[in-house]
Amino acid sequence: DTGVSQNPRHKITKRGQNVTFRCDPISEHNRLYWYRQTLGQGPEFLTYFQNEAQLEKSRLLSDRFSAERPKGSFSTLEIQRTEQGDSAMYLCASSFPPGQSYGYTFGSGTRLTVV
Amino acid sequence: AQTVTQSQPEMSVQEAETVTLSCTYDTSESDYYLFWYKQPPSRQMILVIRQEAYKQQNATENRFSVNFQKAAKSFSLKISDSQLGDAAMYFCAYRSINAGGTSYGKLTFGQGTILTVHP
Numbered sequence: 001d002t003g004v005s006q007n008p009r010h011k012i013t014k015r016g017q018n019v020t021f022r023c024d025p026i027s028e029h030n031r032l033y034w035y036r037q038t039l040g041q042g043p044e045f046l047t048y049f050q051n052e053a054q055l056e057k058s059r060l061l062s063d064r065f066s067a068e069r070p071k072g073s074f075s076t077l078e079i080q081r082t083e084q085g086d087s088a089m090y091l092c093a094s095s096f097p098p099g100q101s102y103g104y105t106f107g108s109g110t111r112l113t114v115v
Numbered sequence: 116a117q118t119v120t121q122s123q124p125e126m127s128v129q130e131a132e133t134v135t136l137s138c139t140y141d142t143s144e145s146d147y148y149l150f151w152y153k154q155p156p157s158r159q160m161i162l163v164i165r166q167e168a169y170k171q172q173n174a175t176e177n178r179f180s181v182n183f184q185k186a187a188k189s190f191s192l193k194i195s196d197s198q199l200g201d202a203a204m205y206f207c208a209y210r211s212i213n214a215g216g217t218s219y220g221k222l223t224f225g226q227g228t229i230l231t232v233h234p
Contacts, residue, residue: 045221045223091160
């Protein structure tokens with residue numbers, strides 16, 4: 001297992017365009033998290049899945065954001081009608097359920113720049 | 116809701132010296148985990164050290180140790196014998212272990228401290 005993989009690493013898009021990011025978690029992990037990190041700040045929680053079920057969404061996740069995890073494997077995060085304020089690093093992490101393990105494994109992130 | 120505060124935006128240390136990064140947090144829960152994560156430039160976040168709140172003994176991992184003061188809600192990271200490879204952004208993070216809590220399973224991060232190591 002090569003860890004948590006995120007693609008693409010970088011994405012530059014024009015304002016108003018739609019973008020989609022992909023996260024491939026560690027295969028044994030049934031929890032998958034999305035975080036957003038702006039420059040010089042700590043990551044902020046966006047949403048998480050347990051298997052294919054999306055259990056919680058942050059208020060940061062506007063209607064333009066949607067996340068899926070079909071079949072409980074990889075996940076996608078789509079941003080529609082991108083705005084300059086969406087420019088950030090989008091981090092994915094996976095883990096076992098909290099009762100089983102404390103540990104998260106993070107991916108390297110997708111850096112989005114909206115111009 | 117839990118909050119985590121890192122009041123030192125930047126810190127610097129000479130190679131081989133010791134540096135302490137500060138973190139305070141606010142919670143009404145009695146059981147939780149606290150973590151320090153390291154994020155090198157353009158690289159993924161990795162776990163440095165963790166502390167379970169129910170353990171009084173401070174966690175230690177090689178050159179990294181913590182000073183956990185539960186009553187004061189303080190959780191500082193000490194890096195001994197600093198190395199050039201320790202240069203990174205360091206984040207303090209909180210994770211609830213209360214299944215009924217709003218932070219269950221999620222990490223709440225501080226703002227981060229950029230650590231520079233001078234040769």
